[in-house]
Amino acid sequence: MNIKQTIKTILFYSIIFASTNASAQIRQFTTSPGVSDNQLAIIENFALLQSYFHENKSYECSIAHTYLEDTDNANTTDYMMFTQNVTDRDNQVVSVNFNGGAFPPISTYKGIHSSNVITETQQARQRFSLIAAKTGQHQVSVENAFSGAGISTYSLFTCRETTLYGSYNRFYAETPIVELLNKARVAFQVQITIIGGDGAVLINKQAYVVNPNTRTDIIFNSLPPSTFGQIIITHTAPFGALEGVIAEYNQSANGGIVLRRERPLENAERS
Numbered sequence: 350m351n352i353k354q355t356i357k358t359i360l361f362y363s364i365i366f367a368s369t370n371a372s373a374q375i376r377q378f379t380t381s382p383g384v385s386d387n388q389l390a391i392i393e394n395f396a397l398l399q400s401y402f403h404e405n406k407s408y409e410c411s412i413a414h415t416y417l418e419d420t421d422n423a424n425t426t427d428y429m430m431f432t433q434n435v436t437d438r439d440n441q442v443v444s445v446n447f448n449g450g451a452f453p454p455i456s457t458y459k460g461i462h463s464s465n466v467i468t469e470t471q472q473a474r475q476r477f478s479l480i481a482a483k484t485g486q487h488q489v490s491v492e493n494a495f496s497g498a499g500i501s502t503y504s505l506f507t508c509r510e511t512t513l514y515g516s517y518n519r520f521y522a523e524t525p526i527v528e529l530l531n532k533a534r535v536a537f538q539v540q541i542t543i544i545g546g547d548g549a550v551l552i553n554k555q556a557y558v559v560n561p562n563t564r565t566d567i568i569f570n571s572l573p574p575s576t577f578g579q580i581i582i583t584h585t586a587p588f589g590a591l592e593g594v595i596a597e598y599n600q601s602a603n604g605g606i607v608l609r610r611e612r613p614l615e616n617a618e619r620s
Contacts, residue, residue, distance in 0.1 A: 402437075402481040402483070402484065402485065402487050403481060403484050404481055404482060404483055404484040405480070405481065405482075405540075405542065405554065405581070405583060406480075406481055406510055406512045406583060407478065407479065407480045407481070407510070407511045407512050407583035407584050407585070408478065408479055408481060408508055408509065408510055408511060409476060409477070409478045409508070409509060409511050409587050409588045410431075410476065410477055410478075410489065410506070410507065410508040411449070411455050411475060411476035411477075411506075411507055411587075412429050412430065412431070412455075412475050412476070412491065412506055428467060428471065428493065428494040428495060429475075429491055429492070429493055429494075430449075430471055430474040430475050430491065430492060430493075430494055431447070431474050431475070431476075431477055431489060431490070431491055431492075432474075432489075432490040432491065432492050433447075433474075434488075434489070434490045435477070435479070435487065435488070435489050435490075436487065436488045437482070437483045437485065437487050438483055438484075438485030438486045438487065439483070440488075443479055443481075443482070443487065444479065445477040445478065445479040445585075446477060446478045446479065446537070446538070446585035447473040447474050447476070447477045448473060448476055448477065448478060448533075448535070448585075448586070448587050449472045449473045449474060449475035449476040449477075450469055450472040450473050451533045451534070451535050451586075451587055451590060452532055452533040452534065452587070452589075452590055453532075453587060453588075453589045453590060455475055455476055467494075471494050476587060478511065478584070478585045478586060478587055479585065480538075480540060480583045480584070480585065491506075509588055509617070510616070510617040511583075511584065511586065511587070511588045511591075511616060511617075512581060512582065512583050512616065512617060513581075513582040513583075513584070513591070513592075513593070513614040513615065513616055514579065514580070514581060514582075514614065514615050514616070514617075515527070515579075515580040515582070515594075515595040515612065515614045515615070516577065516578065516579050516580060516595065516612075517543070517569070517572070517577060517578060517580060517595060517597065518577040518597070519572060519573070519574055519575060519576050519577065520575055520576075520577060521597060521609060521610070522597035522598055522599050522609040522610070523570075523597075523598065523599050523600060524568065524569070524570045524597065524598045524599070524600070524606070525569050525572070525580070525595055525596070525597050526566055526567065526568050526569070526595070526596045526597075526598065527541060527566070527567040527569070527580065527582070527593060527595060527614075528564060528565075528566050528567075528593050528594050528595075528596055528611075529559050529564065529565045529566075529567070529582075529591060529592075529593040530563075530564045530591070530592050530593055531559040531560060531561060531562065531563060531564075531565070531586070531590065531591055532562070532589075532590055532591070532592070533561060533562070533586065533587070533590040533591075534561045534562060535561055536558050536559060536560050536561055537558070537559050537584050537585050537586040537590070537591060538556065538557075538558060538584060538585045539556070539557045539558070539559050539582060539583070539584045539585075539591075540554040540555065540556050540557075540582070540583045540584070541554070541555045541557065541567065541580065541581070541582050542554055542555075542580075542581045542582075542583075543569065543572065543578060543579070543580050543581075544578050544579045544581070545573070545576050545577075545578040546576060546577045546578050551572060551573070551576075551578065552569070554583075559584075559586075559591065564593075580595060582614065588616070592613070592614065593613070593614045594611045594612060594613050594614060595611065595612050595614065596608060596610075596611040597609045597610055597611070
């Protein structure tokens with residue numbers, strides 16, 4: 350297949366989440382007639398949508414759909430996807446997980462999909478996830494997969510935070526367990542940070558792998574006694590693919606464990 354590498358570069362900024370209450374912001378871009386292959390026509394005051402990726406938080410970015418500006422009917426030959434060039438504020442390449450084909454599926458405009466045959470690689474590049482190593486502006490590129498496509502093509506480009514948040518309290522129970530459920534058919538990387546109530550980092554970005562369609566239990570029985578704090582989980586899964594609870598247990602007299610309580614992990618859009 351003759352793929353036209355029509356690359357359009359756009360600057361994007363993450364959403365700042367000062368608390369766990371925020372909604373996704375949408376970036377909209379177009380490849381308009383008269384715009385050369387290395388430029389991008391920005392519409393809808395794109396420059397006003399400025400925010401930053403925060404260090405040690407995780408995010409997903411996706412291209413929601415592709416359609417023509419002047420009609421409700423899709424240009425079904427178009428298919429916009431990310432290139433593999435994602436860079437941070439210092440122009441350093443960022444490691445990302447392309448997962449457009451993983452659960453959950455990406456929403457499309459009026460249910461429209463490209464009429465061309467889409468390879469698994471092209472589908473994967475319609476969405477990526479990352480764990481931000483730096484705070485600040487990042488840059489991403491997009492391209493149209495098919496020859497002759499890309500004239501007057503509009504797409505919706507969305508970024509949102511995927512970090513999961515929980516807490517523990519050893520005054521209440523002895524042992525917190527992070528129980529993570531991966532609802533997708535692929536494995537994802539996870540990093541867990543635990544911060545005590547005094548601000549001390551007790552666990553710093555401890556890495557795990559959560560396997561497909563399984564629950565992974567991670568036990569933290571060495572935290573200081575009589576403490577409480579926050580549990581932060583960053584990961585490379587799409588928004589909604591990973592969920593879980595913080596379960597807190599005490600040890601029983603016969604050597605078993607007794608569940609005291611369990612509370613769901615919260616994300617930046619669901620608290």
